[in-house]
Amino acid sequence: MNYSIIFYIIGWILNLEAAFMLPSCLVALIYQENSGWSLVAAVLLCLLIGLPLVIRKPKNRVFYLREGFATTALCWIVLSCVGALPFVLSGYIPNPVDALFETVSGFTTTGASILTDVEALPHCLLFWRSFTHWIGGMGVLVFLLTLIPLTGGSHMNLMKAESPGPSVTRLVPKVKSTAKILYMIYIVLTIIEIFLLLFGGMPLFDSITLSLGTAGTGGFGIKNDSIAGYSTYCQVIITIFMILFGINFNAYFLILIRKFRQAWESEEVRAYLLI
Known part of the structure; x- marks a missing residue:
């Protein structure tokens, strides 16, 4: 198992999630909502963990389906746990289990919700909640394929692990171009x-x-x-x-x-x- 490339990709996932939260921070700034600090805290946590993981690039960037499946599973767990933090820290969904359920429902585009009064949430959290749907709709790892330089068949292995269907095909010869x-x-x-x-x-x-x-x-x-x-x-x-x-x-x-x-x-x- 190539653990170095797995942690490298997880680091990229955390940095990407920090970037994905920035529009919600901007929404909080526009509407002058105090709940924006919970998003800022989540961004800082992502960068605190993610940046050290990507600074040192792995020597071996090739990985196979085994690494692909492990990376996919771990990335979705990390993505969901960190994505639930703004709901918990802001106090609008104080129960961590409920916040995790809401976030997982968003990233997996399930659409189920524990909220009985959606309109009680501030604009910034409503935006982040909807944005998790948009991120999950295409798959954050597919987006990652457009950024990370991998070698060999690694792009295809990661895409196969990410995609729910029985088969994955290239639209063009390069998988990276397909993702774009x-x-x-x-x-x-x-x-x-x-x-x-x-x-x-x-x-x-x-x-x-x-x-x-x-x-x-x-x-x-x-x-x-x-x-x-x-x-x-x-x-x-x-x-x-x-x-x-x-x-x-x-x-x-x-x-x-x-x-x-x-x-x-x-x-x-x-x-x-x-x-």
């Missing part, structure tokens, strides 16, 4: 939904958080009645994008390179749309 293409499609679809919701009269904060929740297909909302209080137009947009985000992104890539027939011939796409 997937994330570009993911980001563009999210931005399009935000603008369409804004066009329907939805406030900016609501548009962003609901789009993040839609992208992950988990459905975290920021209102106690979910999206029932919004206009029919906004409800339709969210429904359509929930369907679009559920389609295999390989199909979108095939459409972009004008291989429409090949995209339609995908059994997964046809079965999904038929259902």
